[in-house]
Amino acid sequence: MNWPEHMFIGALFGIILAFLLGLPILEAALIIAMASISALAPDIDHDSSKIRKIANITVPIAALGFSFAATCSEGFMCTLDDLRSVVVLGLAITGLYMIIITFCKPKHRGITHTIFAALIFAVFIYIFSDLNFALAGFxxxxxxLIADKHIKLI
Ligand SMILES: [Zn+2]
Structure with missing residues (x-):
């Protein structure tokens, strides 16, 4: 199954989740977007996958954005020192991603295609956002995994 189909099925899961949670329309849209992007995540183990192309661009941007938000929370007032920390933290996260994806690349449909990985993914999202987003990610x-008919616990 290729990425548009995975995104579509992920979005359907997101719609169901948003409905079950009874979310207002704007929040529901975010949850659905989150679920459809998350549906691509397992194929991060595939060099030519859509999610890898997306991640290679969004990981550095998101890493910098996250670092900015984490460091300059006080009404987005950044001192020069803060900005230095932002760049260092952003580059560190990006570097970590690159190292993992280059040297610790799991085999295709290996560990990334498991319920265990889905849980880790959800916990990771929960740490950086909130429970609804974590549920959407999961x-x-x-x-x-269901669309791939490849449902393993670990
Ligand atoms: Zn897959």
Missing amino acids: AGYSSH
């Missing part, structure tokens, strides 16, 4: 990620 729903989207699991939808990929």
